Structure formats: structure tokens, C-alpha cells
Amino acid sequence: MAVQERTQVGIIGAGPAGLLLARLLKLHDIDSVIVEARTRDYVEARVRAGVLEQGTVGLLEEAGVAERLHRDGLVHDGVEIAGNGRRLRIDFRELTGKTVTVYGQTEVTRDLIAARLAGDGPIVWEAADVKIHDIESDRPRLGYRVAGVERELVCDFIAGCDGFHGVSRPSLPTSLGQTFERTYLFGWLGILADVPPCSDELIYASHPRGFALASMRSPTRSRYYIQCALDEKIEDWPDERLWDELKLRLGSDTAPDVTTGPAIEKSIAPLRSFVSTPMQHGRLFLAGDAAHIVPPTGAKGLNLAASDVHYLCRALAAHYATGNDDLLRAYSVTALARVWKAERFSWWMTMLLHRLHPEASFEAQMQRAELDYLASSRAAQTVLAENYVGLPF
Numbered sequence: 001m002a003v004q005e006r007t008q009v010g011i012i013g014a015g016p017a018g019l020l021l022a023r024l025l026k027l028h029d030i031d032s033v034i035v036e037a038r039t040r041d042y043v044e045a046r047v048r049a050g051v052l053e054q055g056t057v058g059l060l061e062e063a064g065v066a067e068r069l070h071r072d073g074l075v076h077d078g079v080e081i082a083g084n085g086r087r088l089r090i091d092f093r094e095l096t097g098k099t100v101t102v103y104g105q106t107e108v109t110r111d112l113i114a115a116r117l118a119g120d121g122p123i124v125w126e127a128a129d130v131k132i133h134d135i136e137s138d139r140p141r142l143g144y145r146v147a148g149v150e151r152e153l154v155c156d157f158i159a160g161c162d163g164f165h166g167v168s169r170p171s172l173p174t175s176l177g178q179t180f181e182r183t184y185l186f187g188w189l190g191i192l193a194d195v196p197p198c199s200d201e202l203i204y205a206s207h208p209r210g211f212a213l214a215s216m217r218s219p220t221r222s223r224y225y226i227q228c229a230l231d232e233k234i235e236d237w238p239d240e241r242l243w244d245e246l247k248l249r250l251g252s253d254t255a256p257d258v259t260t261g262p263a264i265e266k267s268i269a270p271l272r273s274f275v276s277t278p279m280q281h282g283r284l285f286l287a288g289d290a291a292h293i294v295p296p297t298g299a300k301g302l303n304l305a306a307s308d309v310h311y312l313c314r315a316l317a318a319h320y321a322t323g324n325d326d327l328l329r330a331y332s333v334t335a336l337a338r339v340w341k342a343e344r345f346s347w348w349m350t351m352l353l354h355r356l357h358p359e360a361s362f363e364a365q366m367q368r369a370e371l372d373y374l375a376s377s378r379a380a381q382t383v384l385a386e387n388y389v390g391l392p393f
Contacts, residue, residue: 002143002150007033009316010142010155012130012168014043014123016105017288017305018161019112023063024313026120030320033153034116034123035130035144037162044113047192047265048105050217051076051202051299053390054098056306065111072218073103076201079388082251083206083353083371088381095378095385102202104217105302124151132158132171135282156283159312161305163289164274172281182347184271184295186210186354189228191242192265197222198250198257204297204353205250206371211354212249214258222259225296227354232268239263271295273347275339278332285312285331292339297353298346299388307393308335338391345387 009025011018014036022032036043052060052073060066077093092099116123127144134140135158142153160168197216205212210227217223224246228237239262247255274293279286288305311334315327327334352370357363374380 002152004152004154005033006154007031008156008320009159010035010140010153010157011159011161012132012142013160013162013166013288013290014038014040014113014125015161015163015288015305016108016112016302017290017309018159019109019116020059020063020306021159021161021287021309021313023065023112023115023120024059024309025316027063028313028317028320030316032121034121035127035142035153036123036125037127037130038125040113040123040125044106044110046106046109047267049296049299049301050102050104050107050223051215051303052101052103052108053303053306054100055390055393056303057101059306059310060108060111063112063115065115068107068111069101069103072107073101074216074218075099075101078385079201080199080203081206081353081371081374082203082254084368084375086375087203087251087253088375089201090381090385090388092385092389095382096389098389100299100389102216108302130162130167132160132167132284135171135284138283140283157316158284160284160286160290161288164293166290168284168286168290169276171284172276172278172286176278176281178277180273180275180277182273184273184350184354185230186227187230187232187268187270188213188225188296189232189234189237189242189268190223190225190266191239191246191263192217192221192223193261193263194220195222195259195261196220198254198259203250203254204349205254206353206355206367207249207251208355208359209245209249212246214250214254228268230270234266234268237266242266269296271297271350273343275336275343277336279308279335280332287312287335291335292343294343294346295350296346297349298342300342300346303390304339304342307338310393311335338393341387341391
């Protein structure tokens, strides 16, 4: 017989989406239990992106977890786009009046876990064999096993925040859903190193040998990426080779400013655009990577998770405060309207900057023309800037 517990909102996944949702719900006096398949150490060590839109920063402020972010985060007024032999700065503040903040997703996760464990409610770590039951009833259930003991969590609602490979999305009826996907024929080879960044702002570089990105996590920790084939192997990329290739792609203006050092972490990640619709059925609601994936070029993954959580928290708060479920019924449509705009922007940035075709091809000439137009048009720069800093929630 399973040990049974009760809560208002059962949340699957202790990533940023699940943790932020739980924190915001607590501010509305709504109880939740977070069920996570991994260990706390694993979750807190995951290396992910770290460019936060102004709206995401505002949500973290609302959640009361922005103290370290404001102390250690790096506010950026723009980015640089390098290509066609020039470097173009996109000035966010001038073009939109907004900024972005560089603060690693790992740090966001740690801040949210600390707040949760300070009294907001439980996190069930290492929950095995998680299953979702009765989502079409008014008492959906989560079944799982911890330390060999079968447990069952009876909920009013379930939030699936367990990522692309989680159990939440497959729990939606396949007859009701539709997926849209674009798999790119290349990946990103990334290196994290304790060396100062080569620039005060991110540099996106389009080069005949492939895309490169110069990013950072702090004034003393840098994150760099280069476009690579999907069949590349990490062992074929010793640090020295990777640094040399990175300098080549960033260009002669930037290369002298690149400080090299031993890798803390190296990885190859495939790129994917993916959307699953709808994002809800019955009492199950998806948020973040459980419902959609964007290529990292547009810096939208974590920020989309934050906007999903904003919409879902607002809808649940209305349900408990007034009994009005209009926002809950509209959740999927509302969230997807912003998701598709972010998918478009991430796809456009990816197609603009990566080497996709031979230099002599028509498509490659279109890329060059697009970069030239971006450099010559304030309107085009404004479009890039307002999408990068984040469309309104």
C-alpha cells in the first residue's frame, strides 16, 4: 500500500521552472510539493545558459530571490554581431530602453532551492518511477518511489516542469496533441573555463568555418561555443585545439583578447526547435522544456520557462482566490503565443549566424545580405534588440 499525501499543486521537476512556480505559488499561500528524479547535487551542478531577460529578472525579484543576482549578475546593454568582416554592436538600452542580465541558470537554481528549503515546502529528491494518474479528474495523482517506499501524492493540479525527457508530456493524450520540430544538422561544442571574458558583452560570430559565441558567467569565468558536426567527439577536441579554433572564428580583432586556460567543463549539445501543443489537458499543465525547446542562439530557454510559470501561477492564483478558471482554460493559448514568437527569433538567429551551406551557394549569399542589412538598418537592429531583451509577458 502506497503512503498517501495531499497537496494543492504537485510539481514534477526541480529545475528553474518548477522551483520558480513553487516559490510564486507560496506567495499566494498555495501549497505545493516538488518531486524530482535526480539528487540535489546533480540538479545544482547542471551547467546551463545564463542570459536573463528583464522580465525574468522582474519575476525573480517578485519571488524574493534576486539578492545574489543583483550582487553578482552582469547587466548588459547590448551584444555584438560579427560577420562579413565587421563587428556590429546592437545597443539594447538605446533601441528599447531595456537590458539583459548574465547570471548562470545554475545560480538561479541554487537561489530557488535555498528559498524553497528555508520553509516554502518540500522537495522530494530521487523520486523513482514517477507516474501521473487521473488528470481528467478533480483529484489527479502522482505516484513515485523513494528509498524503496511507494508513495502517492493527491493534488488539485499537476505542473509538469520535468524537461524534454520527462514523464509529463507523454502523459497527455496523444490523440489531442500535435508536435512541431526542427532538428539542426550541427551542434555546439562548449567550453567553460576560469579565465576572464574576452569582451564586456557577448559576441556572436558568423565565420566561413562556422559559428562561434563568446559569453561569460562572471568577470572571471568564461563560456565559449563553436559550431560543430553532430558526430564530433569531445576527445578529438583537446583544449589547445578548441582555443585555436575559437580565436580563428572570433576574428583577428577579438583573438588577442581571448585568455586561454584548462576546461572546467566541455560538452557537445545538439540544437533543436520543438513545440508540443496543447500545453495542458484536464488538471495537467506543462511548463518550460517539457513543452518546448529552442536552440540556444536566441537565449530564450530559461526565459520561456519563466513566462510559462508567470501565466500558470497567475491562473492558479485566480482559481484559488475567486474560483474563476478562465485563465486556467486559456493557459496553453496564452503561453504558446509567446513561445512561438521566441521560437521564430531563435530560429532566425540560428539561420543567420551558422554555416549551413557552401560559400558559393545562394543561401550563403542570403546570409551575407541579411547581415549587411542588419548593419545598415536601425529598424532591423531594433527588431533584434526587442526580441533579445524579451517580449512583454
